[in-house]
Amino acid sequence: MADAEVGDDVYGEDPTVNRLENCAAEIFGREAAIFVPTGTMGNSVAVKIHTRPGQEVICEERGHIFNYEMAMMAHFSGCLARPIAAPDGILSWALINKGIAPKIYYRAQTGLISLESTHNMAGGTVYPREVIGDICERAHEAGIPIHLDGARIFNAAVALGKPVAEITRKCDSVMFCLSKGLGAPVGSMLVGSGEFIKQARVYRKSLGGGMRQAGVLAAAGLIALEKMPARLAEDHENAKFLAQNISRIPGIELNAAKVVTNILVFNVAATEMTSFDICKKLAERRILASGIDPQHIRMVTHMNVDRAGCALAFQAMEAICGHRVCAGAAD
Numbered sequence: 001m002a003d004a005e006v007g008d009d010v011y012g013e014d015p016t017v018n019r020l021e022n023c024a025a026e027i028f029g030r031e032a033a034i035f036v037p038t039g040t041m042g043n044s045v046a047v048k049i050h051t052r053p054g055q056e057v058i059c060e061e062r063g064h065i066f067n068y069e070m071a072m073m074a075h076f077s078g079c080l081a082r083p084i085a086a087p088d089g090i091l092s093w094a095l096i097n098k099g100i101a102p103k104i105y106y107r108a109q110t111g112l113i114s115l116e117s118t119h120n121m122a123g124g125t126v127y128p129r130e131v132i133g134d135i136c137e138r139a140h141e142a143g144i145p146i147h148l149d150g151a152r153i154f155n156a157a158v159a160l161g162k163p164v165a166e167i168t169r170k171c172d173s174v175m176f177c178l179s180k181g182l183g184a185p186v187g188s189m190l191v192g193s194g195e196f197i198k199q200a201r202v203y204r205k206s207l208g209g210g211m212r213q214a215g216v217l218a219a220a221g222l223i224a225l226e227k228m229p230a231r232l233a234e235d236h237e238n239a240k241f242l243a244q245n246i247s248r249i250p251g252i253e254l255n256a257a258k259v260v261t262n263i264l265v266f267n268v269a270a271t272e273m274t275s276f277d278i279c280k281k282l283a284e285r286r287i288l289a290s291g292i293d294p295q296h297i298r299m300v301t302h303m304n305v306d307r308a309g310c311a312l313a314f315q316a317m318e319a320i321c322g323h324r325v326c327a328g329a330a331d
């Protein structure tokens with residue numbers, strides 16, 4: 001980052017940002033890409049381009065775009081979210097189809113379908129290729145574009161054993177984060193057609209996301225993009241290890257078989273403690289996890305958490321929940 005070659009990116013003159021954008025476009029097999037400060041900004045810009053005010057956006061009920069992006073879909077794009085609940089956060093065409101507005105003049109029209117893979121709050125779940133492919137094909141037949149909130153799409157690619165270009169090919173636009181599992185301190189990317197990204201530059205600027213000598217950040221982004229995907233499998237193995245052990249603690253409801261990436265979400269209701277109480281006790285032991293509601297805890301594995309750290313987290317959970325699991329806990 002200190003050695004990054006920089007210029008003014010608002011004028012398209014930052015060579016490191018340009019390199020990052022070209023590299024992302026190439027990896028995703030797209031015409032162009034744009035560097036944005038956050039995933040929220042990437043998603044907000046995408047929704048704005050795909051829709052017109054007064055339209056609806058179909059998304060999953062627990063989706064980030066619906067719950068954690070400050071209602072930007074309404075605020076910035078003038079659209080109404082049409083959330084649909086899906087098992088494990090994974091929508092199907094059958095579920096989506098029920099939410100598509102009939103083509104009659106007195107109903108707000110569906111302007112966009114936004115999918116999330118991996119699905120954060122559903123526990124890092126992944127859209128199977130056939131499911132996402134089917135949704136895209138049928139949506140396109142109905143004249144509706146698809147945006148993919150792929151904040152953790154590289155985790156999905158590792159879980160599916162396929163390149164990101166292949167698993168996202170039919171989506172009209174993809175946002176992914178260089179931060180989070182890929183380890184950059186800041187930054188996300190939006191990829192799509194040349195025309196789409198040209199418009200994205202306008203809306204990024206409107207949102208105050210036109211940065212000047214941003215090459216210092218793009219330099220970290222290049223490492224995230226080029227080097228870090230190769231180590232994500234390790235995070236997935238650690239999450240699986242953690243899940244297999246935590247699921248054995250009496251009072252915890254967690255299906256370890258469903259943990260296929262780096263996120264675990266589990267129910268602690270039967271421990272007779274709230275998730276917030278448990279997380280506070282974990283934090284006292286320097287283990288950070290979040291209570292997403294009184295019953296559910298979310299844990300994430302990443303480059304700064306190794307297997308020994310996961311074992312410590314499991315032992316702390318065991319101690320806090322007041323039970324000892326029989327010897328020979330899953331390795």
Ligand SMILES: Cc1ncc(COP(=O)(O)O)c(C=O)c1O
Binds near residue numbers: 038039041116120179
């Ligand atoms: C699925 C998903 N999409 C988008 C975002 C937004 O990213 P950012 O925090 O960079 O705005 C997040 C952040 O947690 C996320 O989990």
